Amino acid sequence: MNKLFVGAVALMIAGPAFANEPYGIWRTITDDTGAHLLVDIHPCQNAEEKLCSTVTEVVNSDNPAAQELIGRAIFWDMEIVEENRWENGTVYDVLTDTNYDARVTLGKTAIRVEGCVSGFCDGQNWKRPE
Template sequence: MDCTSGRVVAIIVAVFAASVAHAQGVPEPSGVWQTQAGDARVKISKCSDGICGVVVSLREPIDPMTGKPQVDNKNPNPSLASRPIIGLPLFSGMRPAAEGKWSGQIYNADDGGTYASSITVTGESTLRVEGCVGALCGGETWTRVGR
């Protein structure tokens, strides 16, 4: 191998190593996450050029008042108020805002509102989910379930 070929190989190896190190630097949000209260689990996956989140399980999947599966009964849209909570999309197409952070809107089935939101990977098994109405903001930390 001549000197020029050696440099080309060294550059390719360096670029590959840097991209692997970058990919390992910030954990991905893809996976199943439990809400802070432990009442629901949400599956986050990549969709289009962002991330999506869907409710995959509930601590109490059956409504004690009706004996039937929990539904989105706080939704102000009557045509959506009977859809099941399990399978409910909480957010779709949240877009990257910074490394390890996505922004968009999130639906809150507890009150039927949709809020400006951000999701930030804060550790290998923690995710910060925040929502705002005007200047009032709040959030919670979700924990990764399994791996």
């Protein structure tokens, strides 16, 4: 069998799996002013089996204080509980300056990041930047 053909087939098989990884840059929802964050999702430094995230860029914000979010963790210490689902970590809500229990679910085209209080959860669907 042709080595080039085998390599192409391997890339086609691996391609979708790589595309459905949580790691990399994600775009938060856009607020009423047109601003949003770019967030890097990565393994946690203190425990690589856990999921963490860090703000890498604030986009379209005229608020100088928003730039202080760069380098800030949005969620951390998320433990995988099943394929494409993490829980038992913490999420920081930028709007309320409050930490909540968190869960993260990876879908085909978005990642759902939720904060929870007393069993009630709300969150955002983040997408890959275009």
